[in-house]
Amino acid sequence: RLVSGGTLWLVATPIGNLGDLAPRAVAVLSAAALVCCEDTRRTGRLLQHAGVRAQRLAVANEHTELSRIAEVLDVLAAGDDVAVVTDAGTPGISDPGERLVRAALDAGFDVSAVPGPSADVMALVLSGLPTSRYVFEGFLPRSGRDRSARLAEIAAERRTVVLYEAPHRIRRTLDDLRESCGDDRRAAVARELTKLHEEVLRGTLAEIAAAIGEPRGEYVVVLEGTTTGDEPADDDAIRAALRAELAEGATKKEAVASVASALGTPKKRVYALAIAL
Ligand code: SAM
Numbered sequence: 001r002l003v004s005g006g007t008l009w010l011v012a013t014p015i016g017n018l019g020d021l022a023p024r025a026v027a028v029l030s031a032a033a034l035v036c037c038e039d040t041r042r043t044g045r046l047l048q049h050a051g052v053r054a055q056r057l058a059v060a061n062e063h064t065e066l067s068r069i070a071e072v073l074d075v076l077a078a079g080d081d082v083a084v085v086t087d088a089g090t091p092g093i094s095d096p097g098e099r100l101v102r103a104a105l106d107a108g109f110d111v112s113a114v115p116g117p118s119a120d121v122m123a124l125v126l127s128g129l130p131t132s133r134y135v136f137e138g139f140l141p142r143s144g145r146d147r148s149a150r151l152a153e154i155a156a157e158r159r160t161v162v163l164y165e166a167p168h169r170i171r172r173t174l175d176d177l178r179e180s181c182g183d184d185r186r187a188a189v190a191r192e193l194t195k196l197h198e199e200v201l202r203g204t205l206a207e208i209a210a211a212i213g214e215p216r217g218e219y220v221v222v223l224e225g226t227t228t229g230d231e232p233a234d235d236d237a238i239r240a241a242l243r244a245e246l247a248e249g250a251t252k253k254e255a256v257a258s259v260a261s262a263l264g265t266p267k268k269r270v271y272a273l274a275i276a277l
Contacts, residue, residue: 004079005076005077005079005108005109005110006033006075006076006077006078006079006080006081006082006109006110007076007081007082007109007110007111007112008072008076008081008082008084008100008101008104008109008110008111008112009028009032009081009082009083009084009111009112009113009114010083010084010090010091010092010097010101010111010112010113010114011025011028011029011083011084011085011091011113011114011116012025012089012090012091012113012114012115012116012117012118013025013043013046013085013086013087013088013089013116013117014046014088014116014117014194015088015089015117015118015119015122015193015194016088016192016193016194016195017194017195018046018049020116020117020194021046021049021050021116022114022116024114025050025114025116026050026051026052028081028083028114029047029050029052029054029083029085030052030053030054031081032054032055032080032081032082032083033055033056033075033078033080033081033082034055034056034057034058034071034072034075034080034082034083035047035054035055035056035057035058035082035083035084035085036058036059036060036068036072036082036083036084036085036096036100037057037058037059037060037084037085037086037087038059038060038061038085038086038087038095038096039059039061039087040057040059042087043057043085043087044057046085058071060072060084060096060100061096062096065096065097065099065100066099068100069099069100069103072100072103072104073103073104073107073109076104076107076109077107082100084096084097084100088117088119089116089117089118089119090113090115090116090117090118093118093120093136093138094138094139094164117194119164119190119193119218119220120136120162120164120220122190122193122194122220123162123188123190123193123200123220123221123222124160124162124222126188126190126193126200127160127187127188127190127200127202127222128188128202129160129186129187129188129222129223129224130159130160130224130225131160133158133159133160133225134159134160134161134162135157135159135160135161135162136162137150137154137161137162137163138163138164139163139164139165139166140163140165140173140176142169147176151176151177151179151180152180154177154180154181154223155180155181155226156226157225157226158225158226158227159225160222160223160224160225161222161223161225162220162221162222162223163220163221163222163223164218164219164220164221165218165219165220165221166218166219167215167216167217167218167219168215170189170212170215170219170221171209171212171215173221174189174205174208174209174212174221175209177205177221177223178205178206178209181205181223181226182205183204183205183206184204184205184206185204185205185223185224185226186202186203186204186205186223186224187202187203187204187205187208187221187222187223187224188200188201188202188208188221188222189201189208189212189219189220189221189222190219190220190222191216191217191218191219191220192216192217192218193220195217197217205223233263233264233265235273237263238259238263238265238269238270238273239273239277241259241262241263242255242256242259242270242273242274242277243277245258245259246277252274255274256270256271256274
């Protein structure tokens with residue numbers, strides 16, 4: 001770390017509700033010598049709302065992020081801080097930021113963040129689907145083999161999957177997901193998060209596709225991981241496990257308890273098979 005260098009700050013901004021701008025975001029944006037943003041007018045409005053007079057604004061969007069690196073490193077080298085914001089949410093998540101972070105780290109500068117809104121995490125936690133293991137897939141490739149290969153990967157994924165989608169593509173993406181994952185795969189589709197008309201549709205892919213209505217706003221799709229391969233043990237497997245337990249000297253009651261827990265099968269079902277043995 002360069003002791004005298006400034007810090008590169010990734011600053012999360014609201015995804016729809018200005019009340020979500022953190023006090024620490026305001027402090028960091030006020031203190032930064034340079035604020036990199038995707039759109040100066042949009043960020044200008046946010047700063048104005050927050051009463052921040054930024055020292056300098058510069059555009060770092062998906063096309064210009066790389067060419068902004070030299071200037072950012074110069075500011076950091078002078079001992080001043082640089083803030084990175086995007087149009088909405090957390091920089092670096094399907095948004096510019098990653099390349100500036102890499103460059104600052106490679107040059108030995110400190111990188112930190114003011115965490116805050118991100119549509120992916122919000123949709124995930126509202127989905128009602130398992131949150132203990134999930135993968136963020138961002139936007140799907142738009143067409144061709146890249147898209148079909150990604151859809152196939154997603155269909156086979158066991159963890160919960162989070163996708164971003166634009167309003168004009170949400171129907172097609174739901175159709176493609178139905179085709180690759182099946183109509184019955186459970187999912188949630190969230191839109192207008194943190195806004196007045198926030199909505200989360202939950203159900204199977206077929207149910208959501210039927211309920212979605214006129215696409216409006218930006219969408220997050222949360223998809224349950226596949227459970228193929230998790231099917232309950234069949235009767236033969238249960239009987240074999242029971243016989244093995246009984247042969248070891250377990251009582252019927254002990255064998256039922258141990259097999260039910262080992263195979264993740266309801267005790268009632270194991271008991272019925274034990275009686276019939
Ligand atoms: N960096 C952002 C974040 O942390 O969420 C994401 C930026 S990405 C370019 C924009 C996508 O995020 C949208 O197409 C949509 O999928 C999702 N998104 C952003 N704001 C949203 C909101 N209020 N409701 C639902 N989805 C949103």
